[in-house]
Amino acid sequence: MxxxxxxxxxxxxxxxxxxxxxxxxxxxxxxxxxxxxxxxxxxxxxxxxxxxxxxxxxxxxxxxxxxxxxxxxxxxxxxxxxxxxxxxxxxxxxxxxxxxxxxxxxxxxxxxxxxxxxxxxxxxxxxxxxxxxxxxxxxxxxxxxxxxFAAEPPRPRLRVTFSEHALDQLRHIDGDSYPDLDRLIVDVLAGDPRPAYRAKEADGEFAMRLYQWDVKWRIEGDRVEVLALEPMPHRTPERGKVGDSP
The missing domain is CATH 2.40.30.70 (YaeB-like)
Incomplete structure (x- = not known):
């Protein structure tokens, strides 16, 4: 069939x-x-x-x-x-x-x-x-x-904050077209989207796509700082950790 x-x-x-x-x-x-x-x-x-x-x-x-x-x-x-x-x-x-x-x-x-x-x-x-x-x-x-092993929902592992630059960018994004974008970013980053085998490696900068934005963020210990939200480039950017190969 x-x-x-x-x-x-x-x-x-x-x-x-x-x-x-x-x-x-x-x-x-x-x-x-x-x-x-x-x-x-x-x-x-x-x-x-x-x-x-x-x-x-x-x-x-x-x-x-x-x-x-x-x-x-x-x-x-x-x-x-x-x-x-x-x-x-x-x-x-x-x-x-x-x-x-x-x-x-x-x-x-x-x-x-x-x-x-x-x-x-x-x-x-x-x-x-x-x-x-x-x-x-x-x-x-x-x-x-x-x-x-999945009896309980995973607990948020990371505390998420926004840089002043990222907050300023959020203020200029149309909230009707992208509702609750800041809350969506917190939802995703608090759960640590890194692959499980990389979650314990050294802190660093990462990037991911949400809607038409490249969201750039940095992990230090159990804290995440959102650095910037940039319009997606026409080329295909590198994924995950900044500097890694696709």
Whole structure:
């Protein structure tokens, strides 16, 4: 059986680096799902407005791995301990499918097409969507369930501040076009977006893309200072730590 996308995600996350490792960890992360014809028929969404959250099934389309491995290294275990791939949510799977619970903010209809405004997404811009289902609390929320190494949500590890230069830049950014941008930056950086195997290495400067901005920041111990928000250059910049290769 062949699957085909029914829509695409337009996300504030323009690259994989910096995306929270689970949905909901960055509650100010906004995105929308643009539905493809013929799945953009408004009738297909009749009644969805009565639900607050959605399950979104999607594809890790930027996964460059050509082979899967039975053992992977979950970031929650420091990137060193190995677990079976089916005991994790690693993107490196036999079928690179993701599954996320997101908040449904709005259902927008225009010229007979539909797009869904969502919040708390953990998907990169351009992610293909395979399916959408309503989240049903009595069936989908199981507080007594066991979850081994991921029983509790990760605690914010870093304290985030902004330089005067970054604050001045934020003041000149259109808040209607980029709502809660400062809070989104704090959501992402407080959880330490560095790969787990690099989290203990020397402090330094890093960069990531949010919306159309290159956000530059510096880590010193357990503190992060946002240095600047620069418009994205036309060329593809280096990712992650400043000075590293892509």
């Amino acid at each position: 062949l699957w085909q996308p029914i829509g695409v995600v337009h996300s504030c996350f323009r690259e994989k680096f910096g995306i929270p490792r689970q949905p909901g960890l960055a509650p100010h992360a906004r995105a929308w799902i643009e539905m493809d014809p013929p799945y953009d028929d408004p009738d297909a969404f009749r009644g969805l407005e009565a639900f607050s959250h959605l399950w979104v099934a999607w594809v890790f389309h930027q996964n460059k791995a050509t082979r899967w491995s039975p053992l992977v290294r979950p970031p929650r275990l420091g990137g060193n301990a190995k677990k079976g791939v089916f005991a994790t949510r690693s993107p490196y799977r036999p079928n690179p499918l993701g599954l996320s619970v997101v908040e449904l903010v709005d259902i927008q209809q225009e010229a007979g097409s539909v797009r869904l405004l969502i919040r708390g997404a953990d998907m990169v811009d351009g992610t293909p969507v395979i399916d959408i289902k309503p989240y049903i609390p009595y069936a989908d929320a199981l507080p007594e369930a066991l979850a081994d």
